[in-house]
Structure formats: C-alpha cells, structure tokens
Amino acid sequence: xxxxxxxxxVGMGASGAIVAQELTRAGVKVVGxxxxxxxxxxxxxxxxxxxxxxxxxxxxPHMASDPITWRASSRDTASILPWAVGPLAVDxxxxxxxxxxxxxxxxxxxxxxxxxxxxxxxxxxxxxxxxGEAALPEHSSIVDWPISYAELEPYYDxxxxxxxxxxxxxxxxxxxxxxxxxxESARRRDFPMPPLRAGAGDGRFVQATRxxxxxxxxxxxxxxxxxGFAEGRSACTYCGFCHGYPCHVGAKASxxxxxxxxxxxxxxxDLRPHSRVVRVLRDARGTRATGVEYLDADGVxxxxxxxxxxLACYVLENTRLLLVSGIDADGNTGRYFMxxxxxWFTGVMPEDTNPFMGPLTAASVIDDVNAELVxxxxxGVLWGAAIISHSGDIQPMEALHNLPPHAPTWGAxxxxxxxxxxxxxxxxxxxxxxxxxxxxxxxxxxxxxxxxGQPAMRITHDWVDHDANAVELLLRVKRQIAREMGMTDFWxxxxxxxxxxxxxxxxxxxxxxxxxxxxxxxxxxxHQCAGLYAIGGGxxxxxxxxxxxxxxxxxxxxTAEHLCESLGAPSTTIGPVDPVSA
Amino acid sequence: MNDAVSSEPVLAVPTFFNDHEARTVDALxxxxxxxxxxxxxxxxxxxxxxxxxxxxxxxxxxxxxYRRGVTELDxxxxxxxxxxxxxxxxxQQHAVLxxxxxxxxxxxxxxxxxxxxxxxARQARVAYFFAVVREHVVQGTFCDPVYGGNRDAVGWRLVGxxxxxxxxxxxxxxxxxxxxxxxxxxxxxxxxxxxxxxxGNRERxxx
Numbered sequence: 001x002x003x004x005x006x007x008x009x010v011g012m013g014a015s016g017a018i019v020a021q022e023l024t025r026a027g028v029k030v031v032g033x034x035x036x037x038x039x040x041x042x043x044x045x046x047x048x049x050x051x052x053x054x055x056x057x058x059x060x061p062h063m064a065s066d067p068i069t070w071r072a073s074s075r076d077t078a079s080i081l082p083w084a085v086g087p088l089a090v091d092x093x094x095x096x097x098x099x100x101x102x103x104x105x106x107x108x109x110x111x112x113x114x115x116x117x118x119x120x121x122x123x124x125x126x127x128x129x130x131x132g133e134a135a136l137p138e139h140s141s142i143v144d145w146p147i148s149y150a151e152l153e154p155y156y157d158x159x160x161x162x163x164x165x166x167x168x169x170x171x172x173x174x175x176x177x178x179x180x181x182x183x184e185s186a187r188r189r190d191f192p193m194p195p196l197r198a199g200a201g202d203g204r205f206v207q208a209t210r211x212x213x214x215x216x217x218x219x220x221x222x223x224x225x226x227x228g229f230a231e232g233r234s235a236c237t238y239c240g241f242c243h244g245y246p247c248h249v250g251a252k253a254s255x256x257x258x259x260x261x262x263x264x265x266x267x268x269x270d271l272r273p274h275s276r277v278v279r280v281l282r283d284a285r286g287t288r289a290t291g292v293e294y295l296d297a298d299g300v301x302x303x304x305x306x307x308x309x310x311l312a313c314y315v316l317e318n319t320r321l322l323l324v325s326g327i328d329a330d331g332n333t334g335r336y337f338m339x340x341x342x343x344w345f346t347g348v349m350p351e352d353t354n355p356f357m358g359p360l361t362a363a364s365v366i367d368d369v370n371a372e373l374v375x376x377x378x379x380g381v382l383w384g385a386a387i388i389s390h391s392g393d394i395q396p397m398e399a400l401h402n403l404p405p406h407a408p409t410w411g412a413x414x415x416x417x418x419x420x421x422x423x424x425x426x427x428x429x430x431x432x433x434x435x436x437x438x439x440x441x442x443x444x445x446x447x448x449x450x451x452x453g454q455p456a457m458r459i460t461h462d463w464v465d466h467d468a469n470a471v472e473l474l475l476r477v478k479r480q481i482a483r484e485m486g487m488t489d490f491w492x493x494x495x496x497x498x499x500x501x502x503x504x505x506x507x508x509x510x511x512x513x514x515x516x517x518x519x520x521x522x523x524x525x526x527h528q529c530a531g532l533y534a535i536g537g538g539x540x541x542x543x544x545x546x547x548x549x550x551x552x553x554x555x556x557x558x559t560a561e562h563l564c565e566s567l568g569a570p571s572t573t574i575g576p577v578d579p580v581s582a
Numbered sequence: 583m584n585d586a587v588s589s590e591p592v593l594a595v596p597t598f599f600n601d602h603e604a605r606t607v608d609a610l611x612x613x614x615x616x617x618x619x620x621x622x623x624x625x626x627x628x629x630x631x632x633x634x635x636x637x638x639x640x641x642x643x644x645x646x647x648y649r650r651g652v653t654e655l656d657x658x659x660x661x662x663x664x665x666x667x668x669x670x671x672x673x674q675q676h677a678v679l680x681x682x683x684x685x686x687x688x689x690x691x692x693x694x695x696x697x698x699x700x701x702x703a704r705q706a707r708v709a710y711f712f713a714v715v716r717e718h719v720v721q722g723t724f725c726d727p728v729y730g731g732n733r734d735a736v737g738w739r740l741v742g743x744x745x746x747x748x749x750x751x752x753x754x755x756x757x758x759x760x761x762x763x764x765x766x767x768x769x770x771x772x773x774x775x776x777x778x779x780x781x782g783n784r785e786r787x788x789x
Contacts, residue, residue: 045776046746046769046772046773046776048745048746048747048748048769048772049726049746049769050724050725050726051721051725051726051729055721055725056640087641087644087647087714087717087718088713088714088717090717090721197752197755199755200755200756200757200758200759201757203757204757236749237748237749237750238749238750238755239747239748239749239750240747240750248748351757351758352742352757352758352759352760352761353757354742354754354755354759354761356743356744356761357750357754357755358750358755395724395743396724396737396738396741396743397720397721397724397725399741400720400724409683409716410613410614410615410679410683410716411613411614411616411676411679412616414614414615415615415616415617415623415740418615418740418741419740419741422741422742422743423741423742423761
C-alpha cells in the first residue's frame with residue numbers, strides 16, 4: 001500500500017517534533033516516524049533508577065540494534081564503538097548516540113539551553129581577525145555560518161518562551177543587566193522563568209570565580225523552575241535523576257511533553273513509533289524527494305509518499321540516511337564530523353555538597369574564556385569554551401565510575417573513599433570545539449550491517465593537537481577555580497578521551513549558501529534534492545563551546561516557518577521580526 | 583571440584599550459578615567492598631544475588647564469561663596457593679587480586695571484549711573477569727533493592743544516598759546538609775508514597 005501525505009518527518013526528537021507541531025498547527029498533514037517508542041507519563045513517572053537508565057541505558061540506542069563503527073584514521077580498520085560494547089561499557093550514556101522515541105535526544109538531555117554567541121556564527125572571521133589567516137590549523141575547514149546571530153535571535157526567543165527555559169538575562173537589547181551573563185549577545189527580552197535553585201556546591205563556585213575576576217551567572221536551563229508554565233508541566237522537583245533520564249513531572253523541555261502532544265492535538269499528526277526509515281525516495285531524475293520507505297514494528301517494508309521529507313533523526317542517522325539514499329552528489333555528505341570533549345573535572349569539597357540532588361544544569365557558568373574570549377596562550381588555542389559548574393545529578397554508581405586516579409578500585413580503600421567522598425563531590429566541565437577537519441567524517445561501513453541488513457555508519461575521527469591543547473588550557477582555569485573553592489582533591493578526564501561521541505556531534509550535513517561546499521541551505525533543504533530536508537546539529541558548519549540543542553530547536557522553528565510558506569500554509573510564526581538591536 | 587560441599591549455600595535458590603560459583607562470586611564481592619555485620623559491604627548487600635539474577639536475565643550473554651572465569655580463577659589459585667579462590671585465606675585472596683589488578687593484565691577502562699593477552703592469555707582473561715565482577719559488585723551494592731542487591735539499602739547507607747526521592751526541599755540543598763538524616767526510600771517506597779498521594783487526591787475530588 002502506498003500512502004500519500006503532505007510531509008513526512010523522520011524522528012520525533014528535538015527538531016522533528018517542533019517541525020511537526022508547527023506544520024500540523026498550520027493545517028498540514030504530517031506522518032511522524034520514529035524508530036523508538038512513544039513515551040507517556042506512565043513510562044517515566046518512576047524513573048529514579050540508576051541501574052536501569054544510567055548503567056543499562058534503557059532509552060539510548062544499543063550497538064546490537066543500531067551499530068556504529070569507529071576508526072581513528074582512514075588507514076585503520078573500523079570496529080563497533082569500543083567504548084560502547086561489553087560489560088565494562090557502563091559510563092556516561094552521553095558517550096553514545098542520544099535517546100530514541102518521542103522526544104528523542106530531548107528526553108535524555110540535561111536541558112542546558114544556550115544561545116550561541118554572535119562570534120560563534122562567524123568563527124572563521126573571528127579567528128582570522130584575532131590571530132591571522134596563518135593561524136587556521138592545517139586540514140581544518142573553519143567557516144562562518146550562512147546565518148547570523150541576529151537572524152536566529154527571534155527563533156531562540158521562541159524556544160525559550162514556547163519550550164520553556166529558566167534563566168537570567170545578561171543583555172537585553174544591548175543593556176548589560178546584573179546577575180546575567182555579561183558576555184551574551186543581545187536578546188529581546190528575559191527568560192520566561194527565573195533560574196533554577198542552584199545546587200549546594202555551586203555557591204562556592206560562584207564565590208571563587210568572582211574572587212578570581214570572572215563573571216559567574218546561572219546557567220540557562222530548559223527545565224521549568226516554576227509551576228504552571230504549560231498544561232501538564234510542573235516545576236522541577238530537584239530529584240537529581242536528570243541527564244540520561246526522562247523527567248517524571250514534565251519539568252524538562254522534552255518534546256514528548258511539549259511539541260508532540262501539541263501536534264497530536266491538532267488531529268493532523270499521524271505518529272508511528274517503532275518505524276525505522278531505510279531510504280529516501282526520489283523522482284526519476286533524482287532531483288526531487290517523493291517519500292520514504294520504512295520498516296514497521298513487524299519488519300514489513302512500508303512506503304509513504306510526501307511533498308516534503310524532513311530528516312530529523314540526529315546528525316548521525318540523518319547522515320547515514322542521506323548516504324544510503326545517494327544524496328551525496330558533491331561528496332560533501334558526511335564530511336567534517338565534529339563532537340565535544342567534555343573536559344570532565346571532579347573534586348572533593350570540605351563540606352557536604354550532596355551531588356545527587358537537583359539537575360546538572362542547576363549551576364553557574366563562566367563565559368569569560370569562551371569562544372573568541374579565549375585567553376592569550378602559547379599553545380595556539382584559537383577558540384575557548386564556557387566553564388560550567390556541575391553541582392547535582394550524580395548518583396553513587398556514576399561517582400564510582402569516576403574515581404580519582406589514586407583511589408583504590410576495590411577493597412577497604414574503595415569503601416572508605418565512597419563513604420567519605422561521595423557526599424562532598426563537586427564537578428566542572430567544558431565543551432571544547434572540534435574544528436571541522438577534512439580527514440574526519442562519516443561514511444557507510446563496508447562490512448557491518450544492522451539486523452535488518454542496512455549498512456552501519458562508520459565514523460573516522462581522532463582528537464588533534466588543538467583539541468588536547470584547548471582542553472588543557474581550560475583545565476588550568478578549572479584547577480585555579482578548584483583551589484579557590486577549597487577542593488581538597490581534584491582530578492580530570494583525558495585531554496584525548498577514549499570516546500568519540502558526546503551526543504553533541506555536528507557538521508556532517510553542513511549548511512551553507514554554496515551548493516559546492518555544503519549539503520543543505522540555511523533552511524535545511526538539501527541542495528541536491530528539492531523537498532528533502534536534513535535538520536539538526538548536522539547543519540552546524542562549526543561546533544562552538546556550548547551544548548547544541550537550543551540552537552537545533554531554533555533552527556527547527558526557522559525550517560518550520562519556511563516550510564509553511566513554501567506549502568502555502570498559514571504559518572504560526574511571530575511574523576517578520578526586526579533583528580534585535582545589539 | 584569438591585570445594586563447595588562442606589557448608590550452607592550462599593544463595594537459597596540460584597537462578598544461574600551453581601553453589602560453587604555463587605560462593606566464589608560472593609567471596610569476590612567481599613574483597614571488592616569488604617564488610618561485616620557492624621559495617622556492611624557487598625556481601626551483606628547481597629551483590630551475589632544481584633549478579634545471579636542478572637546472569638539469568640539482562641546479562642545472560644555473560645554466562646560463559648562467568649562460568650569460565652570462576653574455573654580459571656580457581657586454576658590460578660590452586661597453582662599459587664593450593665586451593666579454590668573462596669577456600670583461600672583472605673590474605674591469599676587479596677594477593678591473587680592484587681596480581682590480577684596489575685595494569686599489565688590490560689583489564690582496565692572501556693573495553694571491546696576479552697583482552698587477547700600477551701605472554702599469559704589465561705591470566706589476562708581472569709584479570710578481565712575480575713574487572714567485570716568488580717563492576718557488577720558495585721552495581722549489586724548500589725542498585726535499587728528490587729534488582730536483588732543493595733539489601734536493606736546498605737550501599738546507600740554507606741555513602742549517604744537517600745535513594746528514590748520524588749524531589750528534595752530547599753533546606754536539603756544547603757551546603758553542609760547531612761543527607762544521612764533523610765529516610766532512605768527505595769522505588770517500592772516511592773511507589774507506595776505516590777499511590778497514597780494519588781488515592782488521597784481521588785478522595786478529595788470525590789467529595
């Protein structure tokens with residue numbers, strides 16, 4: 001049976017659900033396909049279970065069903081992600097692809113809700129202005145984005161006010177406000193909700209960074225800090241089972257509680273879980289998308305024809321689907337794989353901090369060393385990252401997987417460490433930019449297939465000197481803060497980690513105005529194939545030092561507005577908006 | 583292999599282990615997080631019961647690794663000290679594990695399977711087996727008790743983790759707050775508490 005609909009959206013996550021919501025509200029008929037389940041309140045109410053979600057990773061893809069291979073260079077043979085298979089692969093779910101099912105990556109996320117800064121949209125220009133063209137690293141392909149901060153600002157505003165973000169403005173219309181981030185780019189108005197209550201250890205971070213001359217501010221979080229933001233959503237309860245877990249009260253802006261129910265309420269969304277898309281269909285000339293083929297829950301091959309096809313299933317699967325569907329005319333699809341090194345840094349405080357309470361994001365940040373504000377240095381580090389305090393959301397097993405190198409891993413010493421230190425932990429992290437690099441990318445693995453015979457994707461990536469130097473530069477700042485906070489012991493993750501996934505992958509279907517040098521345009525439409533869109537972090541031409549999801553959501557609102565216009569449907573947008581004055 | 587015939591089984595009704603294996607893994611648990619009646623550790627938490635249930639369920643693909651691991655650990659112990667692992671004196675057990683924990687054995691960090699091993703492949707396999715048991719003992723000590731470990735929440739008591747809380751109040755989030763004052767709640771406790779609240783709400787609505 002061949003069905004016909006207006007638009008098919010593949011992936012009901014952070015971006016796909018927003019597009020589905022906007023289109024269905026405008027009266028467009030949408031078929032929404034997701035390879036995971038539909039999450040309902042009853043699925044997540046008692047999620048307070050570290051073994052189930054953190055150790056056994058119930059809501060993220062597993063390598064048996066969704067294999068990914070990795071190799072450090074094109075000279076190596078790839079194997080299934082070595083850090084993600086076997087009984088000892090029990091650390092961060094963040095070192096795997098994000099959660100599947102309705103809500104997608106916005107289920108597992110910690111809710112860090114960043115607007116990228118003006119300079120992030122013009123990374124190449126900013127680097128060249130400060131360091132000169134000769135400073136651009138060999139093999140890198142650093143570019144400016146085809147869209148500016150000012151152009152995206154109205155859509156950031158929609159994310160904050162429609163999905164629900166808690167925070168404190170630092171720059172409204174160019175006026176620097178006390179208590180916010182003095183380095184943020186101008187916004188039209190404050191957040192709809194005040195910041196979350198910060199975790200116990202965070203006060204020490206704030207005091208220490210102020211004494212050191214930095215400018216701490218509360219992290220913007222897509223987690224409701226107050227009741228009544230939206231129907232069916234309560235304020236955060238500070239349960240502490242947050243990143244890697246679904247939210248039990250709908251406080252976190254996961255699209256399975258925000259956009260998916262809104263889209264379903266229109267009657268225009270036909271939502272199909274356990275539906276695994278295998279191919280994008282094109283017309284005879286190959287220049288227009290006509291639909292998709294997918295395997296339903298019984299493994300039966302189905303086909304949906306549509307005027308528009310939106311791939312919104314995370315940068316990795318988006319790229320794989322583009323490649324298996326032959327959308328690679330100029331050889332750009334899959335190029336420039338980027339991810340984040342988290343620079344995990346943990347210490348023991350003199351007082352109890354109870355790091356198991358509250359969300360990861362209920363904490364402060366310094367932006368003084370982010371992006372183009374990177375301190376002068378002798379190591380050639382061209383781009384900085386925010387340093388983020390991490391005062392909650394750590395359960396016992398997670399803590400025991402992150403022992404200081406000198407702590408015993410078993411025996412009476414381990415027991416004493418756990419007894420004395422667990423309650424006093426405080427962490428920091430940062431997300432250093434990988435630069436787009438012509439040596440690194442995604443292609444189809446020549447041998448490995450999934451259980452349905454579909455080719456696995458193969459990642460080629462390694463950490464380069466700039467990555468390691470940037471991590472080390474920020475570690476120096478973290479050590480300075482740790483000493484000032486009075487940490488009695490502190491340690492950190494590697495400058496060149498064993499993982500090459502962070503749920504912050506980016507870049508492999510780069511957006512740009514030039515079809516010869518990019519895969520999609522600013523609306524996410526592929527240059528090669530009209531009516532086919534690939535949206536999400538894969539659009540990012542560079543991967544700045546913030547969590548990506550809010551930018552992904554803002555771009556999704558932009559894509560949705562463009563789709564409504566192109567389909568002749570009345571858009572629910574706030575209309576043509578004046579760029580906010582800086 | 584008649585080492586296990588002399589005393590009470592460690593698990594009343596195992597779902598995977600034979601009595602010898604259960605006893606061996608229980609002894610390993612006691613080495614990973616030692617304890618006694620006064621200051622409970624992984625044995626008192628019932629980590630072996632957690633592992634037994636996992637091997638007949640979620641971790642069934644590791645059945646062979648455990649079966650071979652116990653056998654080869656015992657072989658090594660017989661060569662070094664003349665007896666099966668669980669029958670050794672605690673100093674001898676400790677010495678064996680120190681030898682296995684040597685980084686040269688290559689059992690550390692994230693892994694893609696059993697290490698190939700250099701000069702002594704069996705040694706590498708047993709070291710890897712111990713790394714897996716160590717991880718599972720941690721899980722069996724700090725998981726929710728519904729999984730068969732963390733009996734009487736002894737793991738959570740050890741570290742001051744209050745367990746499955748619907749949420750925390752502002753006063754709990756103050757620097758220096760002693761979390762050991764809070765009553766520990768398991769998932770079962772939390773469900774009971776919430777069903778009470780739901781029932782209360784229904785009563786109010788019905789009136």
